[in-house]
Amino acid sequence: MKKLINATETVLTESLDGFVSAHSDLLALGEEHKFVRRIQPKAGKVALISGGGSGHEPLHGGFVGHGMLDAACPGQVFTSPTPDQMLAAAEAVDGGAGTLFIVKNYEGDVMNFEMAAEMAAGEIMTVLTNDDVAVETSTFSTGRRGVAGTLFVEKVVGAAAEEGRDLAALKALGDRANAATRSMGVALTSCTVPAAGTPTFDLGENEMELGVGIHGEPGRRRVALASANEIAEEMVTAILSDFGDRAHGGEASGEAFVLLNGFGGTPLMELYLMFNAAEQLLARRGVTISRSLVGNYVTSLEMAGCSLTVTLLDDELRRLWDAPVHTPALRWGL
Structure with a gap:
């Protein structure tokens, strides 16, 4: 370690x-x-x-x-x-x-x-x-x-x-x-808790954990490493389907806030690539991203991977998101 x-x-x-x-x-x-x-x-x-x-x-x-x-x-x-x-x-x-x-x-x-x-x-x-x-x-x-x-x-x-x-x-x-709001994550590697000194879980060189928790909890399933587009498709489908009867046809649609969040060990270049893939998939399914964040905001030590969060916006939620904020990690409007 x-x-x-x-x-x-x-x-x-x-x-x-x-x-x-x-x-x-x-x-x-x-x-x-x-x-x-x-x-x-x-x-x-x-x-x-x-x-x-x-x-x-x-x-x-x-x-x-x-x-x-x-x-x-x-x-x-x-x-x-x-x-x-x-x-x-x-x-x-x-x-x-x-x-x-x-x-x-x-x-x-x-x-x-x-x-x-x-x-x-x-x-x-x-x-x-x-x-x-x-x-x-x-x-x-x-x-x-x-x-x-x-x-x-x-x-x-x-x-x-x-x-x-x-x-x-x-x-x-x-x-x-x-x-x-709905989220889903994917892990490409584990993380190591300092007090433990060893990885929280083991992933093969060509494996990934779909739906991993932010403490390394098991996800939906462990599968072979896939392309960014395939990973984004999995996450977008799971998220939009989970909204259920909130929208016509059983899936979400309309205006959304999207967070493409890194787990701590993934370069921004890859996070923006994943955001691009998610944005295209969401657009095809009737979801327009009007507010977004890309970066490491809810991490899991040094885990490689990311999560996708989609929030269906209305006028009030959009206005409150846009309101001034001044914190160490988020700052705008002041």
Whole structure:
């Protein structure tokens, strides 16, 4: 294992120190490295808090700032944060209007955020993201996984919170944005968790994992390595079909936001090539991309591969996506 680290037990704390120092104009670090928060929480605004295991950067800490999250709680690599982290974050960014948790649908995350909500003094509601269409018949008690579509939810809910919407309205918006979003990923290699020191799973030189999870969980199936066009066809078909009766003919159509997300080990050249393939396939099936992102936003350490996220847009979701944002990972309009 070759990694730029000092010791496996200090990877997270040293990384957080560097992250907050590099973005000291935007962020502050919570006591005992429990969370990162906006340097100036906004009074009278619903506080938005998310979090999860580290190793997916810039998710979630990279989305803390104006127009998105107020705080993010980082767990150890691929490990859920603890309830005391969420409680500390909620107290630190409380604006007096309640708190909204945005939680990816993994058993540990769901359980710990629920425990924090039960122990908190103020009013807390939760939006659960579960955009991963790869989980057709789930073996997980919590159902399908929350993956890169979480970024879209955090962005539009963050914009609405800046406008002053109340807690119930923000939860309803988050649930609606999640319902409009589907994702699917493919892995070409595994990743290596520093504490483990060995790859999470084994893939042959000519194999790929279709529908892989962001922690290296098994996908729909393991198949022979295919061309970019064939991979894009698989993902687009799975995503559009999963929208079901949301559109005529059983598939999605109309205007969409698309995220072509890298898992950490794939060059941008290849990600843009995949975006091109996906765009052409979507256009043939009646989906027009009006908003997009390409890059490493929800990663899996150094895994090679990518995911495709499609969100069906309406006027409100488009406007909230376009609203100003100023975070370490997303900045426009300010």
